[in-house]
Amino acid sequence: MSAMFRSFSIFNYRVWFIGALVSNIGQWMQATALSWVVLTQLTDNDAAAMGVTMALQFAPPLLLVGVTGWVADRFDRRRLLVVTQSLLMVLGFVIGILLLAGIMTLWLMYAFALVLGVIAAFDNPARQAFVSDLVARENASNAVALNAASFNGARMIGPAVAGIVIVAVGTGWVFLVNGATFLAMIVALALIRPHELIPRATANGAARLADGFRYVARRPDLIVTFSMVFLLGAFGMNFPIFASTMALEFGRDADGYGLLSSILAVGSLFGALLAARRDRARIRVVIGGSLLFVIAAVISAFMPVYWLYAVTLMFTGFAVVTMLTTANGYVQTTTDPALRGRVLALYMAILMGGTPVGAPIVGWVAAEFGPRAAILLGAAAGLVAFGIGATWLIVSGRLHRRENARFRLTIDETRPLSVVNASPEEFSDEVAETTPISLPIGDRRGPVTPTRRAG
Numbered sequence: 001m002s003a004m005f006r007s008f009s010i011f012n013y014r015v016w017f018i019g020a021l022v023s024n025i026g027q028w029m030q031a032t033a034l035s036w037v038v039l040t041q042l043t044d045n046d047a048a049a050m051g052v053t054m055a056l057q058f059a060p061p062l063l064l065v066g067v068t069g070w071v072a073d074r075f076d077r078r079r080l081l082v083v084t085q086s087l088l089m090v091l092g093f094v095i096g097i098l099l100l101a102g103i104m105t106l107w108l109m110y111a112f113a114l115v116l117g118v119i120a121a122f123d124n125p126a127r128q129a130f131v132s133d134l135v136a137r138e139n140a141s142n143a144v145a146l147n148a149a150s151f152n153g154a155r156m157i158g159p160a161v162a163g164i165v166i167v168a169v170g171t172g173w174v175f176l177v178n179g180a181t182f183l184a185m186i187v188a189l190a191l192i193r194p195h196e197l198i199p200r201a202t203a204n205g206a207a208r209l210a211d212g213f214r215y216v217a218r219r220p221d222l223i224v225t226f227s228m229v230f231l232l233g234a235f236g237m238n239f240p241i242f243a244s245t246m247a248l249e250f251g252r253d254a255d256g257y258g259l260l261s262s263i264l265a266v267g268s269l270f271g272a273l274l275a276a277r278r279d280r281a282r283i284r285v286v287i288g289g290s291l292l293f294v295i296a297a298v299i300s301a302f303m304p305v306y307w308l309y310a311v312t313l314m315f316t317g318f319a320v321v322t323m324l325t326t327a328n329g330y331v332q333t334t335t336d337p338a339l340r341g342r343v344l345a346l347y348m349a350i351l352m353g354g355t356p357v358g359a360p361i362v363g364w365v366a367a368e369f370g371p372r373a374a375i376l377l378g379a380a381a382g383l384v385a386f387g388i389g390a391t392w393l394i395v396s397g398r399l400h401r402r403e404n405a406r407f408r409l410t411i412d413e414t415r416p417l418s419v420v421n422a423s424p425e426e427f428s429d430e431v432a433e434t435t436p437i438s439l440p441i442g443d444r445r446g447p448v449t450p451t452r453r454a455g
Contacts, residue, residue: 019188026181028158051363058355069345084123089182096175125345145276155265163258212342234354235381245371267317281329287389289323
């Protein structure tokens, strides 16, 4: 099996991938329908209302970050995911029924958006961390990238299908279909072989909520990564606002909006598959991806016709997924396993939690000054993100480094990473980036020992 698909050699990951792909298609259908309902059915093309809806969905991961990460580390992730996926399935059915019955209102949709956000706040870190339960450390980065490929492959199919269904039979049916697709994930979780899961690292003593924050605070490379991800998540990734308002500007209906989302996913899928080929995730790729996003976004803002704008979205999707997939893989493969759930919860909270800050602003800009101005605002945020990453790369001395000056990080299997006592130097990107980390399983008796690469 090629290096790109090496995680498929593992039974549990194959089952997970198939279930996630089907479920992701349904979720992209629902996301498309939800944005379109708020924009055209519950309001009179009010982009600001759509921004509020997005904010309500993405605020809970930020507000509940400490609790959700602790839950992902403390409880059985497979059973936790069965619960969250079942609740999301029920919500999809309820929203669909209310829309078909004609009794859905904007304020009721706001309430459902908030509930969806609360459930997703627990689902996301558990789902992200569960990947490391399915595959060994050497395949973790590949598995993360293939997950992104599944997510964006579904993004190619879901929005386009949703647009057709909306035009043909109405938005309510889209939510019902999404509810049914959650069964694929629930069945996949039931088929996974528990005895083949990777043993999870545990910490002696109480698992404290604040440990994840302390850990990240001692990792300057993670602070830079999280800062860049926040800016892109808050202002640059409001694609439902960008695509829907641009579709209306070009005189297109729901099917035109869905097609834009699918075209965006073409570039996203290519970016994810390219990330799957890399042997490890590098923070330099994160920085480069942010610059590519800026260039693509600026060009797309000035496209005069629908199809030219659609073409630029492929490059935008490629840039965003390259950046975010690499950032996710970097966080997963360089984080202490005993704290992975809490660190990933913080990562997801920063990525998704930026939306409550940025989406209402971007929606207001789109409503007052037009969608092109909103896209340029996202590009400006991407430029700031690139500036943060590039500045850190230069100041830290990692832009020009000699091969014989690199370090290799080694972790004794019986002496895992110390969370509280380790020094910031032990977490430098120069250490973490050059060599994958051996994930420790055992007690917590000592710190990491950086050793100079031979030759």
